[in-house]
Each structure stands twice: as structure tokens, then as C-alpha cells.
Amino acid sequence: MLWTDLREEEFYEAIEETKGLCVMPVGCLEMHGQHLPVATDTMKITYALHEAAKIEPVMEFPPFMFGDVQGHIRWKGAIRLTVELQQELLKQLCSEIARNGFKKILLLNSHGGNKFMIGNFIRSTLHDKKDYVVTSCSLGAKYGSPYYMMEVLEKEGREALYELTDEDIEVIKEFDENKRTYGHAGFGETALIFGCRPELVRMDKADALSGLSTHRADYLYELGLGESTQFWSVNYPNNYAGDTPYGCNERFGKCAMRLLTRAVLKVIRTLKYDENIMKWNEERNRFW
Numbered sequence: 001m002l003w004t005d006l007r008e009e010e011f012y013e014a015i016e017e018t019k020g021l022c023v024m025p026v027g028c029l030e031m032h033g034q035h036l037p038v039a040t041d042t043m044k045i046t047y048a049l050h051e052a053a054k055i056e057p058v059m060e061f062p063p064f065m066f067g068d069v070q071g072h073i074r075w076k077g078a079i080r081l082t083v084e085l086q087q088e089l090l091k092q093l094c095s096e097i098a099r100n101g102f103k104k105i106l107l108l109n110s111h112g113g114n115k116f117m118i119g120n121f122i123r124s125t126l127h128d129k130k131d132y133v134v135t136s137c138s139l140g141a142k143y144g145s146p147y148y149m150m151e152v153l154e155k156e157g158r159e160a161l162y163e164l165t166d167e168d169i170e171v172i173k174e175f176d177e178n179k180r181t182y183g184h185a186g187f188g189e190t191a192l193i194f195g196c197r198p199e200l201v202r203m204d205k206a207d208a209l210s211g212l213s214t215h216r217a218d219y220l221y222e223l224g225l226g227e228s229t230q231f232w233s234v235n236y237p238n239n240y241a242g243d244t245p246y247g248c249n250e251r252f253g254k255c256a257m258r259l260l261t262r263a264v265l266k267v268i269r270t271l272k273y274d275e276n277i278m279k280w281n282e283e284r285n286r287f288w
């Protein structure tokens with residue numbers, strides 16, 4: 001159920017049908033190696049939400065793609081709003097969503113760098129009395145990673161990864177045995193873009209740059225001093241973190257997107273049918 005596609009009078013029924021749950025996908029615009037589009041984080045979560053909402057209707061708000069990418073100034077394609085402006089936009093958008101009758105708002109994030117900005121924003125919403133509740137959840141690359149697929153394989157059996165061929169299973173095992181990594185633009189995200197926009201993946205460019213860490217800032221991370229995304233960029237100067245996703249393909253894409261959709265579905269179902277959150281908010285409001 002897309003906010004953008006409804007006519008005015010359909011909103012009344014939509015509030016009932018979604019139990020007042022509106023979900024805003026949150027991503028960013030930033031380089032994802034030379035093989036994935038800059039809107040990777042926005043695309044993958046918006047698509048998974050749409051798939052999940054076909055099964056469990058929730059209001060799908062247009063994606064917020066101007067997330068926090070402060071560290072990324074070296075390469076083209078990133079759009080960096082100030083954190084203050086991002087938070088102000090979220091504040092006003094949530095307030096408008098609530099004014100329209102959706103009192104449970106989920107910021108469904110898929111960009112690691114947004115976690116601090118969103119966390120702070122949500123805490124800021126508690127300063128005033130509100131008749132709505134904002135919460136967030138970060139889901140993404142993990143669901144396309146060979147490690148997660150390995151876990152699913154072990155717990156749920158071969159049929160749980162039915163899209164994959166035996167050759168693909170070998171790719172997972174090889175990745176696992178060699179303890180390969182899959183961060184930003186790595187195997188997980190490559191699979192997820194194969195799952196939603198396969199025509200945009202350029203596997204011929206996957207090794208155009210190295211995704212391996214320079215380890216230059218490791219000593220800071222080891223002491224818990226890694227908060228600045230500048231240090232991340234020192235370790236990963238190519239805005240690419242992880243081993244080259246050799247063997248990734250459209251079958252991995254379908255599988256990854258199905259697993260991510262399943263995770264989104266679980267989250268939206270829990271929030272949609274939850275009866276405590278609004279009650280707790282009302283209780284809190286009584287102390288105002």
C-alpha cells in the first residue's frame with residue numbers, strides 16, 4: 001500500500017487496514033564500489049518492504065534517501081545533508097504522517113551509517129508529548145551474505161535455499177571456509193541488488209577496486225575510538241568493504257531478497273498487531 005498511490009478517500013480505509021502502521025524505508029546515496037548503484041541501500045529495503053507489504057498490508061511511505069554519509073567526500077554520487085537537517089526532515093515527516101492518522105511509525109533503515117542519526121532522532125521525539133510513536137529497525141546486507149545463508153542451510157535445510165544450485169551452495173561454503181568478508185557493497189548487498197534491480201549490477205566491475213581493509217585505523221577501533229566515519233574511510237578508501245563477491249548472481253539475488261523480506265515481514269507483523277506500544281505511550285502522556 002503506497003502512500004503516493006492512494007486517493008484521498010482511500011486513506012480512511014488504509015488507516016484501518018494497516019492498524020495505523022506507516023513504514024518509511026531509510027537509505028542513503030553513496031558510492032557502493034564500482035559495481036552497484038549509489039542508491040543501493042534505499043533500493044534494497046524499499047523493495048523488501050514492498051514485497052512484505054503485499055503479504056501484510058502496511059502503509060509504505062516514500063523512501064528517505066538522504067541518510068547520513070558524512071564520511072564520503074572523495075567519490076561522486078554521495079549527497080550529504082547535515083545531520084541536523086536530516087533529523088529536522090524526519091521530525092516533520094513523522095509529524096505529518098501522524099497528523100494523517102498513522103500513529104505507529106517505523107523507520108526501516110538499511111544503511112549502517114544512519115544508526116546514530118536515527119537513534120538520536122528517535123530519542124529526541126520523546127522530549128514532547130506525542131500521540132504517536134516512532135521506532136526503527138536496521139535490516140540489510142546480512143540477509144544476502146553467505147554466512148546467513150549457511151545458517152539457514154544448517155537450521156532449515158537445503159529446501160530453504162531452493163533458488164540456489166549445487167554450484168551456488170559451493171560458493172557459500174567456500175566463502176564460509178575461507179572466512180571471507182562482506183561489508184559495504186560486498187556479497188550481501190550485491191546479492192540484494194541482484195534481487196531487486198539485476199540490470200544495475202555490473203559484476204565485470206566488481207574487482208575494479210579493492211574492498212579489502214588497509215587496517216590503518218584498526219588500532220583506533222580496537223580501543224573503541226572508531227565512531228568517526230572518517231576512520232572507516234581510512235580503512236576502506238574505495239567505499240567498498242569486503243572480498244570481491246565472486247559467484248554472486250541472480251539466483252542469490254532472489255534468495256537474498258526473499259530472506260530479507262521474511263525478516264521485514266516479521267518486524268512489521270509484530271509492530272502492526274502490538275497492543276502495548278500505544279498503551280505505554282498513553283500512560284506516559286498522563287504524566288505530562
Ligand SMILES: [Zn+2]
Binds near residue numbers: 032040111184185189
Ligand atoms: Zn550499503
